[in-house]
Amino acid sequence: MYEKRKSRRIYVGKVAVGGGAPVSIQSMTVTKTDNVEATLIQVHELATQGADIVRVAVPHEADALALPTIVEQGGVPIIADIHFSVRLAMLAIEAGVHGLRLNPGNMRNPAHIKEVADAAKERNIPIRIGVNAGSLDKKLVAKYGRPTSEALVESALYEIGLLEEHGFRDIKVSVKHQNVPEMIAAYRQLAELTDVPLHLGVTEAGTPKQGVVKSAIGLGTLLAEGIGDTIRVSLTAEPVEEVKLGKQILQTLGLREVGFDLVACPSCGRAELDVFKLANEVEAAIEKMDLPPMQIAVMGCEVNGPGEARDADIGIAAGPGRGLLFAKGKQIGWVPHDKLVEALLEQAQKVADEIRAKGGSEVGDVQVLKGAGRRQALMSIGMTPTDEA
Ligand code: SF4
Incomplete structure (x- = not known):
């Protein structure tokens, strides 16, 4: 194992990311976020399986308006996934989310970036710059001919610069690609050029049959080199499978004892x-x-x-x-x-x-809702607990 790359420390709620913190596990709900009940059930399931941080999609105003309840009752830090709309980003910040994910390819107006950065800074909310091969800025695709690792890195560095120009430093970055060697190359390059914490992922890895191998190789290679502060496995499957695989990858590398x-x-x-x-x-x-x-x-x-x-x-x-x-x-x-x-x-x-x-059962600083805690959380929002997944 390589020495762990030194990165700056940020906090997503109470979960430390970077700066030597344990590598955290993230996943994303697949429910419509405005269906608060279904989303909270899934958030709790993910937390129970070991997710440290859960992201929810916020494509519409109704989703943003559901966030205060989800944040309050989720039990784990909640990240709002925002594309295109500065208004939705501002609503999410007002809702008290623990983090924002912005896609730079989909939010191009620097004035909007400044507006969001200023509001997030005031509330100590970190922002992930989520660069993705599938939605890379068209100018960069034209410059490099296709979404190469260099193109992803250029996009990430440009966006880091934009946020830092506004005095915003609570940043993490992902440079996801569906091609594993390209993804590995992008993260390796970025790791040399910035101390921003890195969120690792192979995007659109596919069904478990292929996605498990792609994720294990992509994430595992980088983690074994000391690169990566938080991970999200992307599978075309129930999101709890992403968390289980994330735990297995970390456990296999001896990075966390999580199962x-x-x-x-x-x-x-x-x-x-x-x-x-x-x-x-x-x-x-x-x-x-x-x-x-x-x-x-x-x-x-x-x-x-x-x-x-x-x-x-x-x-x-x-x-x-x-x-x-x-x-x-x-x-x-x-x-x-x-x-x-x-x-x-x-x-x-x-x-x-x-x-x-002997008091040695809890993993890191994760708040995991299990058993009575999970039952109580569900009942507190007027829901009847069913199985103990
Ligand atoms: S433990 Fe025994 S049965 Fe298993 S692989 Fe080794 S030799 Fe074969």
Whole structure:
């Protein structure tokens, strides 16, 4: 891993971005924002899954007018996504949003930029300059022939300059491209040229089948080089999937402990049981539990099994007809194959209780609405809590 790039610190609500803060996870609702009830349910679901910051689209005045309730009851910082309209940006600022996302390609009048910058500065609201290959300023597309990484970077630097001319410095920037090598090149260039915190994303990454790989490579490459202060995975899927993948990317790189880490062997001719089935059953069961970050190992035989299982928080090493169960490095005992999942979950809950008793379960400064908190939040807006997603 490279040393983390030094960036200036800004705050989106209470979430620190840049300046050495943990890399935060963002996602965006897909509801019509003026449907306050549906939007709040989704905001709470995203927060429950681990989103630090949630963005909502504000294409119409009705959406801007819904913002005060969403901001007040969202439970996480809310960013208003604004294109084209200075009026909507001003309404969002008045609504008390925790951040604005402006698309420079879609807001060209420098007087409008100044108006928004002045109002945001007065309220300590940061602005993300969201440069996107699909909506790049036409002059830059003409200059470079297509939306190259250089074109994205030129656009970003121009907009940073415009805001800074007005004394506005609470800026973060994204230079998103649907082409992963181009996206990586743009962020690398920008990282050399400014200390503004960087919001990473591969735009229009597609359905999970392709989007997972594109996002993991694009975001993962940059994060492994120390570049990136906040991330948004873009998937053509339910937004909770974006948050789950964002968490996995950060966890894989050791940047944040945000969930469980399943270590499972790929299986081979030595396997003493169906490792695919066992690993999938364990994963599905653990996902439904409310556990603090922990590592769980599922190993198919006694070759590497006991070592990996002992090193994890909970681990199973399969033997003929039974498996050896470990918890926190201690051998718990032999369990028949058909009881392995049950025994593992029981130990996982015990370890979780121990971790919580020591006060080590919360992730960063994220306010996650779960269980009673989520129920209370939903009931406070007159809604009936349903499942505990
Ligand atoms: S742990 Fe055993 S079953 Fe799994 S891949 Fe290694 S040798 Fe094969």
